[in-house]
Amino acid sequence: MVAPLKVGIAGLGTVGAEVVRLIEAQQSILSARCGRGIKVVAVTARNKSKKRGIDLRGIDWMKDPLAVATHPEVDCFVELMGGAGDPALSSISAALAAGKSVVTANKALVAKHGVKLATLAEKHGGALNYEAAVAGAVPVIKTIREGLSGTSINRVYGILNGTCNYILTRMEQEGLSFAECLKDAQRLGYAEAEPSFDVDGYDTAQKLAILASLAFGTKVNESAVSVEGISTIAAEDLRAAADLGYRIKLLGVAMRTKTGIEQRVHPTMVPLTSSIAQVMGVTNAVTIDGAGIAPITLVGPGAGGAATASAVLADVADVARNVRALPFAQPVAKLKTTTKAPMERHEGGYYIRLMARDLAGTAARIATRLAEQKISLESIVQKHPNGGLEPIDGTKKSSPVPVILITYATSEDAMRRALQAVQKDKVISGKPQVIRIEKN
Known part of the structure; x- marks a missing residue:
């Protein structure tokens, strides 16, 4: 028979405790699907005496995460502590350097140190799985x-x-x-x-x-x-x-x-x-x-103990089946460096809400400033007293009128320049509300 996959878990909060429960409750299903059993052999957490509703008898309680990560019996280290730095970083690094596989739900760590950890996984042959780090149970x-x-x-x-x-x-x-x-x-x-x-x-x-x-x-x-x-x-x-x-x-x-x-x-x-x-x-x-x-x-x-634990256990099951995917879908050496794209370059439609002042020619002035930046309007409407929307009709108001503009695709830079000009014209009160539109 194939030996069971031996798992060490660092962090026994809501998610960690649920992972332990699921492994115990679904032993027969996991064995059938993975071709081998999965067994928790070592754990650690901040408080050993805390009531968690799980049976930890027969499982080694270690003094710290690094001890679990380097435990000689552990094949797969599961990190559920959180945080972008230590002890999560050092313990995962140690596990990968020892050739062990790692499963984590730690989005902050993957976002900050993912490339470094992927390099270790590639070099030493272990898996680095992090399905639970993004959108919980959504695969x-x-x-x-x-x-x-x-x-x-x-x-x-x-x-x-x-x-x-x-x-x-x-x-x-x-x-x-x-x-x-x-x-x-x-x-x-x-x-x-x-x-x-x-x-x-x-x-x-x-x-x-x-x-x-x-x-x-x-x-x-x-x-x-x-x-x-x-x-x-x-x-x-x-x-x-x-x-x-x-x-x-x-x-x-x-x-x-x-x-x-x-x-x-x-x-x-x-x-x-x-x-x-x-x-x-x-x-x-x-x-x-x-x-x-x-x-x-x-x-x-996307969150919660059961949903996150489900994603964690799916990653552990992949390790048990000896499924190995490159952490970021291709070798680290082939990953391209990316920098922050200035939002001024973004192109798309915009929703703009302005508080137009009760001045003659206000609507014309707004339209002119948009036209100067070659911004085309899909619609321009004002709030009706009953809360609905109606086309601007030039009716005089005694106080600023909420005006809603919907633009066709334009650049963010053009939109910002147009609104700055409108504000300098002093035909609106306050700061415009701007929301980008994402089409299907």
């Missing part, structure tokens, strides 16, 4: 790295943060403010007490950097991602989007352009008819546009 890593290995990918984009999607869903459905929805998300445990990493887009940026590397053969570089969060989105933007046939989502988008690989995270208007517009609440989704095929959208739970 997007395997889909891009293996399922679409024969397809040239043009664009990959998606909803990669459940916290932000939950907040935007609640804002849209209940007409609540960002602050109200964030507070409720914190109460329910969807958002951290310090939520900026999620709502400012940085969590999504780390995941996008990983997907971009897989899709386009680039070195993982989270600093190459342009990032904007959702805190400036107002309820009126969500209502206007719905009236115009769109829905607002925080998207991570990586795509080929004439000037290189563009990577960006920002609130985005997507057509209501698109698959990604239907994804609500804490659910994640990723759409892949490949040459010669219709877009593929993967949807599922």
Whole structure:
């Protein structure tokens, strides 16, 4: 009989404990699918006495992660501690240097040190699997790295943060403010007490950097991602989007352009008819546009103990079956270096909300400034008192009027120059709200 794969786990929080439970509960299924058993032989965590609801009898409890990573019986080291530095980095590095395989859910570590770790994996022959680092139970890593290995990918984009999607869903459905929805998300445990990493887009940026590397053969570089969060989105933007046939989502988008690989995270208007517009609440989704095929959208739970543990165990099962895929789909030596693409080069449609002042010729002045930058308008409407939208008709108002502009494809640089000119003309109040539009 083939000897079981012996696993060591560092980190026994919600995900780690669930991995231990799943391995024990699904022994017969795993043995049948992998051709061998999977056995946890060593673990470590910060608190040995904590109640976890799992049976650790017969499993070595080690003093620290490095001891698990270098344990002579461990074939596969599973890192579930988190953090972009030590002890995660040093313990994974030690395991790979010893020729062991590694499974991790650590997006921060892969985004920052993925190339270094992939180099170790290639040199010493172990696997480096990280499906759970991006979109939880949604198998997007395997889909891009293996399922679409024969397809040239043009664009990959998606909803990669459940916290932000939950907040935007609640804002849209209940007409609540960002602050109200964030507070409720914190109460329910969807958002951290310090939520900026999620709502400012940085969590999504780390995941996008990983997907971009897989899709386009680039070195993982989270600093190459342009990032904007959702805190400036107002309820009126969500209502206007719905009236115009769109829905607002925080998207991570990586795509080929004439000037290189563009990577960006920002609130985005997507057509209501698109698959990604239907994804609500804490659910994640990723759409892949490949040459010669219709877009593929993967949807599922992006966080939570059970979802993440499922992805971790799938990676462990690959190791047990002796499946070895290059960490970033091709040798590290062939990965291209990428730099941050200036957002000024971005081309696409835009939603612009202005507070137009009650001045003669305001609409004409706005239109003139846009025309000077060769920006064509798909529509220009003002808010009706009943909350709907209607074409601008020149009716005088006693206070600033919300005006919504939808542009055809233009450059970000042209759009910014036009809006700067409009502000200098002093025909609007406050700062314009600008949201990019992503077509199907």
